[in-house]
Amino acid sequence: MAALLNRDRVEASFARRLEKLNSRHRRELRELMGSPPRLENVPESWWRKVEEEVEQTTLLMLILIFVAASEQHGGPKDLAAARTFAASRASTIARTHRREIERRMKRQTEAWNRRIASKSAQFARRRDRALRRVEDAKNKLRVERAKARTDRVEGTVARAEQVLRDADDKLAKLDKQQAEPIRPSEVRSATIDAIGVDRAVRVATTGTTQAASAGSEFAIQQTVGFSEADTWFTENDERVCPICLPLHGTFRRVWSQRFPDGPPAHSPGSSPIDAPCRCWISYENEKLSRDEKSRFKRILKQAKERGDTTPRFRGSPGDPF
Numbered sequence: 001m002a003a004l005l006n007r008d009r010v011e012a013s014f015a016r017r018l019e020k021l022n023s024r025h026r027r028e029l030r031e032l033m034g035s036p037p038r039l040e041n042v043p044e045s046w047w048r049k050v051e052e053e054v055e056q057t058t059l060l061m062l063i064l065i066f067v068a069a070s071e072q073h074g075g076p077k078d079l080a081a082a083r084t085f086a087a088s089r090a091s092t093i094a095r096t097h098r099r100e101i102e103r104r105m106k107r108q109t110e111a112w113n114r115r116i117a118s119k120s121a122q123f124a125r126r127r128d129r130a131l132r133r134v135e136d137a138k139n140k141l142r143v144e145r146a147k148a149r150t151d152r153v154e155g156t157v158a159r160a161e162q163v164l165r166d167a168d169d170k171l172a173k174l175d176k177q178q179a180e181p182i183r184p185s186e187v188r189s190a191t192i193d194a195i196g197v198d199r200a201v202r203v204a205t206t207g208t209t210q211a212a213s214a215g216s217e218f219a220i221q222q223t224v225g226f227s228e229a230d231t232w233f234t235e236n237d238e239r240v241c242p243i244c245l246p247l248h249g250t251f252r253r254v255w256s257q258r259f260p261d262g263p264p265a266h267s268p269g270s271s272p273i274d275a276p277c278r279c280w281i282s283y284e285n286e287k288l289s290r291d292e293k294s295r296f297k298r299i300l301k302q303a304k305e306r307g308d309t310t311p312r313f314r315g316s317p318g319d320p321f
Contacts, residue, residue, distance in 0.1 A: 003233075003280035004069055004212040014061045014204035019197050021057055025050055026191040029105070036116060036182050037190075039102075039109045047098055055094035058207060062086035065211035066218070073286065075219020085214045093203060104194040112182050133170070205276040206264050213263045216281060224285035228253045231282045232263070241265075244279050252281075 004010065032042045066082040220226060230252040234240045240248070243265045247255050259265050264277030 003278075004065070004208065005072055007208065007212070007278075010065060010068070011204050011208045014065075014208055015197075015200045017057050017061065018054070018200035018203055021053055022195045022197075022200055025053075026188075026195050029101075029191050029195070030187050033109075033187070035184075037109060037112060037187050039105050047102070050101070051094045051098045054097050055090045058093050058203070059086050059090035061204075062089055062207060062211040065208055066215035069212040069215030070219040073216050073219035073223065073283070075215070075222050078218070081218055082215070085218075086211065089207070089210055093207065097199075097203070100199075101194045105190065108190045108194070112186075116182070137166075202276045205278060209264045209277045209279060213261070213279075213281065216283070217262055220283050220286060224283070226252065227284035229284035231284070233280055233282055235278045239278075241277070244277060247279070 028046065029042065030037070032046060033039060034041050063079070063082045063086045066085055067077055067079065070082075071077055220230075228251055232247045232250050232252075232255045234244045234248040236248060244263075247259075247265060255262075255265075262281050263279035265279060
């Protein structure tokens with residue numbers, strides 16, 4: 001059977017829900033970090049809230065996808081099984097999501113802190129020079145004013161006053177630059193990099209694959225059963241990752257040695273966020289059962305045309321076919 005029906009629409013809905021949540025979290029994070037941005041300003045309670053909200057949003061979508069995949073393959077609508085599967089996966093995704101945000105923002109704020117320290121040192125040197133210019137200008141102004149009282153040279157005093165004003169203006173500009181070492185646009189860019197749309201898409205892509213695969217495996221196990229010929233398929237395009245690429249077209253007896261639960265395929269220790277996967281399994285026994293249903297309908301039609309009310313199927317005593 002093919003991959004999850006309407007997968008693109010389901011995956012897009014999943015990503016939109018996560019991005020709506022991420023957008024709010026980005027705004028909150030910028031406000032909490034303050035100016036200049038410091039990660040230590042963000043309380044633990046906020047991180048817990050982020051993890052819980054991502055977990056709840058992901059949990060709901062995983063349950064819905066698991067049930068849809070199970071029903072697509074003729075399996076039961078088992079909410080208990082869906083919830084058991086989704087609970088552990090949603091918790092893992094939420095924890096990974098939080099850790100990744102913390103890791104990226106920590107790296108960024110450390111870079112900002114180094115930049116602030118460097119700018120502060122430069123500022124201190126430039127400010128010292130500016131202060132010396134102000135003091136020199138004041139001293140010169142006092143001298144010129146003293147001369148003006150004796151020699152009545154007003155133009156020289158005016159020039160000295162202008163020099164002092166220029167020195168004061170330069171000092172004020174330096175103070176303003178020091179007050180805003182990190183621009184707000186830089187902070188917005190950093191939070192988008194840490195909690196952006198691409199992250200929501202990656203989580204939705206692999207989350208959809210996880211839930212669809214689990215729901216399909218559950219349904220097949222409950223109905224027609226597994227086969228060694230169950231085949232792993234990728235989307236067979238340029239986006240297929242190096243892990244999945246060699247699995248395309250392989251049977252269960254091959255892929256189950258590395259990935260007994262089926263898609264998604266991830267190397268040990270990798271996270272569903274970092275390795276998006278769109279793979280799916282075609283079930284051999286499901287094909288046979290559908291073929292059998294089609295054959296039985298043909299047999300019944302032929303029997304009805306002959307007036308035979310007790311048709312025999314292939315393999316039974318007296319099978320006429």
